[in-house]
Amino acid sequence: MFPKGIHNLQNRLIISKAREMGIACDPLLEGCEDFLKLSVGDKQIIINKTRSHRLPLIAGLLAKNKQACNRLLHEQGMPVPSFIVIPEMGSEAADFLKRHSSIVVKPLDASSSMGVTLDVRTEDELEAAIRLAGVHGSSIMLQQYVTGIDYRVLIINGEVAAVNEYRPVYVEGNGTSTVRALIKQLNQERIEMTHIGEYEAFPQVDAEAERLLEVLRAQGTTLDEVPDAGKEIELYDLRNSAAGKISEFYKDCTEIIHPENARMIIQAAKTLQIDVAGVDVRCRDIRTPISRDQGGILEVNALPDMTHHVFPHGGTTRDVVRLYLEYLCQELLEYKTYNNV
Numbered sequence: 001m002f003p004k005g006i007h008n009l010q011n012r013l014i015i016s017k018a019r020e021m022g023i024a025c026d027p028l029l030e031g032c033e034d035f036l037k038l039s040v041g042d043k044q045i046i047i048n049k050t051r052s053h054r055l056p057l058i059a060g061l062l063a064k065n066k067q068a069c070n071r072l073l074h075e076q077g078m079p080v081p082s083f084i085v086i087p088e089m090g091s092e093a094a095d096f097l098k099r100h101s102s103i104v105v106k107p108l109d110a111s112s113s114m115g116v117t118l119d120v121r122t123e124d125e126l127e128a129a130i131r132l133a134g135v136h137g138s139s140i141m142l143q144q145y146v147t148g149i150d151y152r153v154l155i156i157n158g159e160v161a162a163v164n165e166y167r168p169v170y171v172e173g174n175g176t177s178t179v180r181a182l183i184k185q186l187n188q189e190r191i192e193m194t195h196i197g198e199y200e201a202f203p204q205v206d207a208e209a210e211r212l213l214e215v216l217r218a219q220g221t222t223l224d225e226v227p228d229a230g231k232e233i234e235l236y237d238l239r240n241s242a243a244g245k246i247s248e249f250y251k252d253c254t255e256i257i258h259p260e261n262a263r264m265i266i267q268a269a270k271t272l273q274i275d276v277a278g279v280d281v282r283c284r285d286i287r288t289p290i291s292r293d294q295g296g297i298l299e300v301n302a303l304p305d306m307t308h309h310v311f312p313h314g315g316t317t318r319d320v321v322r323l324y325l326e327y328l329c330q331e332l333l334e335y336k337t338y339n340n341v
Contacts, residue, residue: 002197005031009307010049012196017321023329038325040332050304052276052328059273063302064109066141069272076271078264079296081144089130093142097126102145105129107137113246119145119239146282146296152250153257154304154320155269155277157327160262162309162318163286164250168236169202173227179216180223183235192311199311202235202247250308252315253286260289268297276324278304 002012003026011033018025018038028035028046038045045053051060062068067085074080082100085108086093097103097120105126106116115136117129133140154161171182183202192199215237216222227233236246261281269277283295290296309318326333 003027003030006033007197008033008049009196009199010305011036013307013310013321014047014049014325016196018325018329021322021325021329021333023325023332038329038332040329043332045328045332047328048303050276050306050324051302052324054275054328055302056273059275060302062272063274063277063300066106066108066299067139069300072271073268073297073300076267078268078271079290079292081146081296081298083141083143085139085141086130087139088134089127093126093130094123096142097121097123100144104143104145105133106141106143107133108139108141109137121239125239143298146298148282148284148295149286151253151281151283151286152304152308153262153265153279153281154306154309155266155274155279156320156323157275158266158270160254160257160266161320161323162252163254163257164308164312164315165253165286166248166250166308168234168238169247169249170232170234171227173229173231173233175229176226178224178226179221179233182227182233183223194311199307249313252309252312252318254316254318256287258287258289261286264290265297268300272300272302274300274302276304276327277301 002015006012006015006027014036015025022040024039026037027033028037034048036047038047047053062072067083070080070083084092084096101121103120104116104118105120107114115133117125117132120126120129130140150166152164152166154163169186171179171186173182177185187201190199191201212235213223215235216233218237219233221227221233238246265279265281268279269275278301280298280301281290281295282298283290306320306324309320311317
């Protein structure tokens with residue numbers, strides 16, 4: 001069904017939906033995941049997964065530099081947590097930690113949460129986090145840690161396409177199953193063969209045993225304990241887990257975003273000239289206007305993951321890939337209609 005060498009789920013979603021819409025979609029280079037060619041008749045466009053052909057080069061560069069992003073958003077009066085950029089551990093870093101009590105340490109230009117450490121509170125933790133971040137980038141950003149709920153807002157062509165609330169994966173007791181059995185069941189449910197292939201599985205017990213046991217011990221339980229019905233057992237400790245290795249549950253909440261928040265997040269994407277953006281926000285409640293006192297914009301991504309909007313762990317499935325393709329291929333679809341291709 002899919003061209004040889006196409007394993008990326010974003011590409012598979014795009015190819016599947018494009019063909020459903022009557023648009024030819026194939027890799028530009030055989031066996032290469034980087035570029036897809038969308039075509040109708042002799043008309044075509046080239047995209048890079050969820051990066052559109054309309055994304056300016058400068059926007060892509062800005063999106064990779066967290067300091068530049070934060071500076072531009074701050075100048076527009078948007079709520080951005082306080083931050084500094086440092087080359088290494090020193091008095092400036094220690095003073096920043098003292099000032100804010102809890103901070104996030106991240107490489108300045110890394111992606112996919114690689115090298116990010118959350119909720120750093122002590123100088124020992126700070127030194128370790130800076131060492132980790134230094135592996136993934138030459139400069140390091142320290143940012144005030146914002147408490148609250150995490151949301152990912154997908155913007156397509158100046159409109160909110162979908163909103164997900166997300167949190168680290170947990171299991172919920174049923175009164176009869178052990179924690180081990182609940183994790184196994186969770187993975188069985190998430191290893192799904194869909195029309196695009198295997199979707200995802202959360203970390204296996206064997207692969208994460210030592211770290212998982214520590215997390216469970218902190219909650220007063222073990223793999224062989226039977227939690228009460230309804231009791232939630234966390235599988236990750238944010239303070240002792242690398243952010244890039246934390247699996248998360250995504251729940252759709254598109255309908256509840258406050259209009260002021262929607263306008264602000266749309267403006268954030270426009271400020272950075274990103275036409276298809278994933279904006280990460282942390283706040284107490286997305287239904288309430290976000291202020292500097294109760295939340296902020298954490299990051300704006302120019303290569304947003306759409307799979308969790310199509311396959312959320314709860315709430316409504318959003319046909320965001322169709323919206324993306326309609327935006328990309330307006331001219332192709334009009335050409336198809338007018339020429340009966």
